[in-house]
Amino acid sequence: MAKAKQSLSPEDLDHLRAELDAGRQPPVWFTASAVGMEAGKSAKVLALTDPPEGDFIQVRPTGARDELSFSPAELTLEKPAPRKKEPAPPPPPPVATPAAETSVEPTPVEHIYTPEPPPKPKPAAKPAPKKPARGVEVTVTLNSTADGEWTVDVQSGSKRTLRAAPISAALVAQAARSLLPEVHEAVEGVLAAAREKHLxxxxxxxxxxxxxxxALDELSE
Incomplete structure (x- = not known):
């Protein structure tokens, strides 16, 4: 059974005061009575406050930045013995490898050949419908002068096939009668104006x- 660590005695407190007066921070260790601290953990003594009652010993635990106060019963000058290393656990027993299973040859299965049906013929592709040929655009233009003279221009697509060809007024009037009433009316108006001028x-x-x-008759008398 481990021996319990002794708490700080009056002689230990005098020793700590002497160390602090010399400018040193003596080490101490926490006992099992230390509240919130692991027994055996070390700390540095920073100061002993007056009066020496209750938690008057100020220490800084190793690895911490906080300053904590403890009583003499929670600290000791006895350094704990190093912990013994626990023996490594024994290796697990080897796992027995199951014996290899005896291979059994598969029973041959008789295969009956079944011929595949012949592939179905693909339907013949339908020819793409032919696009209807676009007709050639033909433009016929009739031009008239103030004297009633007519000319005709013919353009087939982007090509002009006839330019300012003279045409008689009678043919223009005949063609206008076979077209829309609006065309006949427009042409007839031009022809009427020409008739009046010539009349x-x-x-x-x-x-x-x-x-x-x-005058000739008078000269002949």
């Missing part, structure tokens, strides 16, 4: 002709 010109020429005829 006025004819009347003017007729008057000039009559005047010239009278």
């Amino acid at each position: 006025a010109r004819v009347e003017q020429l007729r008057s000039e002709l009559e005047a010239a005829q009278r």
Whole structure:
């Protein structure tokens, strides 16, 4: 049975005071009575406060930064003996390896060959539908002058096949009658204006002709 560590005696306290007066921090160890500390752990004594009653010994436990106060019964100058190393546990017993199982040859199985059915013929691919050919755009343009003269322009796609070709007013009027009423009305308006202009010109020429005829008759008398 381990011997209990003795707490600090008055002589031990005098020794600690002498060490502190010499500027040293003497080591102490915690007893089993130390509250919150492991028995046998070391600490450094920092000061002994007055009056020497209760927890008047200020120490700093090893590995800590805090300053704690303890009573003489919780500290000792006896250094604990080093702990004996516990013997290593014995290695586990070897695990018995089960004997290899006797291999049993599989019984041969008779295989009956079954021919695979012939592959189904793939359906013939349908030809892609042909795109309808686009028709060639043809543009026919009729042009008229103030004197009633007509020309025609024909453009097939991006190519001009006929440019300012003269065409008679009679053909223009005939073509306009077979087209939409709006086209016939527009062409007829241009033709009517040309007729009036030519009629006025004819009347003017007729008057000039009559005047010239009278002058000729007077010269002949």
